[in-house]
Amino acid sequence: MTLSSGASIMEIDNDGKRDGEEEDPFLAFIEHARSVISPEEDEDPSGNEDGYNGAGWGWIASRILKTCISYSSGVTAAILLADLSQAWGEQQRAGGPKKRPEIINLMKKKHRRSKLPNTVTIDSIYEKNFLSLSSVLEAVIVNAYVLPGTNIYMLTLGDYWSSNTIDLYLHRRYYELVDPPNGILKKGREVFLTGCYLRTAKEGSGSPRLLPTEYLVILLDEDLDDDAILIGAQFCSDSFSSISHDGVKNGVSYSLYARIESIGSLETQEQCGGSQRKQITLVDNDGVKLRFILWNEQVILANLFSVGSMLALDRPYIAISAENAIETSVEFCLEYGTATQLYSVPFVQHDEQVCLSSTQNRIQGSKLYAAVDPTQGPRLSQVILPCDSQGSIDFSNYPLQLVVADLHDKMTGISLYGVVADVFRERNTVGVVFLLKFEDVTGSISAKLHFSQSWSLGRVSVGHTVYISGLACSKNKQNHFELSWFEMEAGASFINLSCLPALLNSSCLHRLSRLSDLSSRSNSMHVCRVWLDQVDHCHVTTRFSHAPCGHFVEERPNGAFECSFCHCNCDGEVVMRAFYLKLTLADENTKIFAWCTGQTATELLQISPDEFYELSEDEQVMYPSSLENERFIVALVNCKRQAAYGSCDSQTPEADAVSWEITRALKYD
Structure with a gap:
């Protein structure tokens, strides 16, 4: 399948940026991280389709964001690069020399099968000294032998990704198949096994071993x-x-x-x-x-x-x-x-050659696909990706950033980075399904988010910048491309960068803007240093909100609460008091009116909603005056993008006339 760039909203200039597009610091850091963890030898200057063995764009983005979640107080470039390098080294087993048995090295040359979802490596068993019963071992028999002085059969197992081997006590139901040296369970035979208990090594008692398991599948090769x-x-x-x-x-x-x-x-x-x-x-x-x-x-x-x-x-x-x-x-x-x-x-996924489109060759300074001589074109013109029995191509390890204009039918493992244009729950559908309208600089597309029980992603609203992985693209009944995402599927994640606690303290992931830049820059999210101004125009109210989604609830005549976003009844355990705050922010040149709720409003007001509610009416009126000229670093997003779609719920603050939402705030001196 050949990808084409489609109709772009903005043209790409000679420097690799689209007209009017500011470089996104988060995307720039991903490219910098790629240059650090993917050495030059991972590339083939000839443009050979097998020439790139580095980390995929989605893997780097996911790892950066997971580290940010782990370090909620903020990260530095050094922390992120150290974590990325260590994780990539572990994945590639880049530490010591490979000493896997020669039989596995010989078989590896024709190994084209994709890993099963629960597969673990033998090296990881040694590192963690642990193995869960549901884990899968995709192993090659290195040796089959009888323990001296017994009638107990043992198999020495290796795999394609490890330098270690491990011994397995063979279950007796398979004894008739081993019979060294002529049985089918012999050196070079591949097996899948699960339900294994690990007998850990104690001091002075040798290496770990696997206890017998009934759950073993013997692999056959029709070409032999x-x-x-x-x-x-x-x-x-x-x-x-x-x-x-x-x-x-x-x-x-x-x-x-x-x-x-x-x-x-x-x-x-x-x-x-x-x-x-x-x-x-x-x-x-x-x-x-x-x-x-x-x-x-x-x-x-x-x-x-x-x-x-x-x-x-x-x-x-x-x-x-x-x-x-x-x-x-x-x-x-x-x-x-x-x-x-x-x-x-086993079904062997076909490899599909996927050509890189002009859209994907846009990133300035990327050593992967920027040629020294522009007349020579990109250094990498295509990659090999796995294709399943239904013809769907897996993009989970795709080396470049995918954008909306690149999406086509039968794509899986997609990772996208962009802005929420609208999000609401679908009515009259089976299960819990939300429709999210997503856009980036190349276009927009709808994604159906399927949840196992209820919304579980925290506060997500119009204008927020999000990263989504584990998406699949297909054609709907109207012959339009549509994305689907299932909460419980392997590789599925949804991270809201606009509300990320680590964002404001991680200078490597954002660039400071002035309030006067907000109207001229196309960046969807801005980080600014401001102070609170005109507190007499500060509007503070408290409302009840639905904890899982952060949106306000409405009280019904019978006293029950219904979430304006999830459209579900809320019991007392998931309803909490929250601020709805509107105030003026100022810097040296400009003032803007903005709103916020949740933890962000609590950070700005420096009091909890429950404490504020307990104040007398006079104290509530006077309280904001104590905050005048307090300085903060804030993240701002434009929450009025939904005007083009017109499905905003009247119970949400986004329906108000205020265009800017403060998604994070942090006090600074």
Whole structure:
């Protein structure tokens, strides 16, 4: 899929900036961080598509923001770069020399499979001295042997990302497959395993080892003659249609081969005593579908499966659907029985060449794609990205910043940085869905935010600058591009930079503006040094707000509260008193009228809403006069952008005539 820049709002000049666009300090720092943590040897001056091995733009942005959240009092460039360098070094295992077994080095050359979501590395097990039961190991057998003086089989395992190996006590259900040196579980065989307990090393007792696990899948390679013969001889004589009542009743053993079509979510079966189950839908070569059911502790086996992969089931337990509380038109379903053994031919994502558009070659000074000689064009013209079985391309490790004009159908793992143009809850939809209208300097697009229970992102409002990762782009029924975001999906994050506590104390991430610059600069967020002026024009009221979203609530005739933003009933535990404050800010040249609420208003007034509410009416009127000429550093955003969309709720302060919201404030001397 080739990306094109689309119709841009502003043209790009020869210096890499769009007309009228001020350089964003946050974006500039990301580019600086890239130059620090991605060495020159990560690039191929020839423009080879395999030439870039550095950190993706989204990874750097996410890591910077996570560090800012951890250091809420503020960060320095040194703190951020140190954290980024350490994290990138750990991810790349850049510390010591690689001493992984030679068999893994040889196999790594043709390894093109994407990691499963819960995969951990053997090196990380050693570092943390911990392994959760749901973790997945994608391992290569380095050695299979019998412990001296016993009949206990051991497997020495390595992986493609670690220099360490670890020993596993093999579960007895797999003993017939090991039989060194001729068994299938031998040196060079790949396996997936989960449900492992770690026997940690104690002083003087050797290295950590993995205790036996039943949950192991053996990987097969159809391009290898021995594996192709095994698949043909053992798994292709039976099909789903060959399963019969008589065969099940007489204990016939079946060996079946099918593609994983879907993996269901975890279900709780109340009619079965609260048992948990997962359903995997399988399709055989004749197009017949059967359900493969995992029960209770078996459900972690699903961590080893991926949609599109082929699954070979040797001796599955055959259950009659009607007797198993399964609503299906098919007579039988498969289960993981005591004799069942699983093999898999994993789905290998196709690599897709994605050309870099002119939009993405815009950033000034980026050594990744700025050529020394402009006539030579960008140093990197395309990258290789994974493509799944549905044709969707994963951009989670894309090296450049994506913008709205770059978005196309079937894109996943998208990270975007821009401004909220509008946000509101969708009515008459299944689940908790909010529609967010997002814009950057190239255009605007709608994103549907799906929450598992309720809004969980804190205060987000019009004009706020946000970073969103884990987005997917597709075409809707009107044939327009639309983004979707699911709160619980891996890689999904939503960070509001305008309300970030660390922002004002992190000079490397912002540039000070004067109030007179606000109308001329296109930056969506401004950080200014100001003082409070004309306190006789200060308007202070307290209202009740909904704690999860920070928006005001409305009291109904029956005494119940309803959130003006979430449109849900609020109980006393999530409703709190908050300020609605309007006041004048001034600097040496200009004055502006602005509003704020929440912690920002508390910081400016230097009193809590509850304490202010307890003051007498006269004291409330006089209180603001004590604040005149107090100096603050503030973050300001333009909250009137929604005028173009016209869906602002009348209960929110944004509907007022005040154009500027103070999103953060910090007192300074």
